[in-house]
């Protein structure tokens with residue numbers, strides 16, 4: 517697997533610092549599992565952060581601080597043991613999906629646009645970031661769109677292209693309101709991506725305006 521597109525450094529730094537919410541964390545962790553380059557970056561950042569911490573003068577902790585840290589770690593770790601074992605068998609039909617994502621509640625594919633389906637991943641703490649799988653048929657040209665928030669996309673199988681380049685398995689794409697997406701699925705198989713998204717899609721053009729009321733993501 518050759519990876520050409522990585523999360524920006526600020527996102528890897530936030531991952532290493534533990535400041536991403538669960539949905540964002542899942543998207544970056546999905547990329548890290550396939551990308552030795554970014555894993556070594558995160559490891560280096562964690563070591564720098566640890567060195568800085570050990571040089572800080574000791575300070576008294578506030579009451580309940582330890583419990584708060586434990587709760588945060590428990591909610592974010594990809595191998596979170598608190599997720600019920602009955603959910604470990606989901607998403608069997610999705611090769612390339614990391615095992616820690618299979619622990620979250622599965623659901624069925626939902627139609628969202630011609631040749632495009634989405635499948636929500638049920639997070640234990642629903643927040644501002646939604647995580648779902650997106651499956652698009654070969655030859656699909658996604659309607660020209662922008663975002664009101666951000667969109668992190670990890671390619672699991674198949675491939676797509678837009679103005680920013682060509683994206684295949686393992687690649688990571690970060691979109692926000694400043695990016696105009698004109699996406700084409702250019703693989704001969706279905707393109708399946710894990711997507712973490714905040715905000716809504718804004719569709720452009722006549723067809724986009726007609727479809728906007730039907731799009732539910």
Ligand SMILES: [Zn+2]
Pocket residue numbers: 519521522523547551553554555
């Ligand atoms: Zn990478």
